[in-house]
Amino acid sequence: EVQLVESGGGLVKPGGSLRLSCAASGFTFSSYSMNWVRQAPGKGLEWVSSISSSSSYIYYADSVKGRFTISRDNAKNSLYLQMNSLRAEDTAVYYCARDYGGNSPLGYWGQGTLVTVSS
């Protein structure tokens, strides 16, 4: 069974940093692209970042480019999102999601972790 468990969320001040983690199990992690998606309170979904299976291809939404860094450790079956220079508008639930294949980049989802940026 595919399992994705996010952690690392919490309260941080504007301008601060936070590192999210996503622990994967139930599949061969190194074979799949991974993604981060966020959802601000009461708002819709926003794709944030993608990383290919070997980290060769990395993409970011314009809203986070230059501030967020996606990475993965295939030996540890883990996905990360380093978030710097955080702003109030980054407040959201952050989900990690696994590629399903066949142009389905977000086939499996974790339960999310809440990041709150506030002074």
Add this chain to the structure above:
Amino acid sequence: QTVVTQEPSLTVSPGGTVTLTCASSTGAVTSGYYPNWFQQKPGQAPRALIYSTSNKHSWTPARFSGSLLGGKAALTLSGVQPEDEAEYYCLLYYGGAQPWVFGGGTKLTVL
């Protein structure tokens, strides 16, 4: 900036049929946009329903189907059940440095 537009809300009666659409500010949606559809219920993570326009995941109920309709991606629910009340999001592929863009979501009420 690319904008993906969905109906903000729709209402359907139990047992009825409803079609949700997904339009792109860049023009007609084609299969090359690989439309994906997701369902999200309150307090839950989203769940993938449809990928590459019309392909269902193994867990997707048969009453859900995807297509292209009048230059838009479409999600049709036939024989709607009360448990289908949820928010539905489409996702389109644009390639380049920011490849995926979500629509704003459609709140489906079953009444």
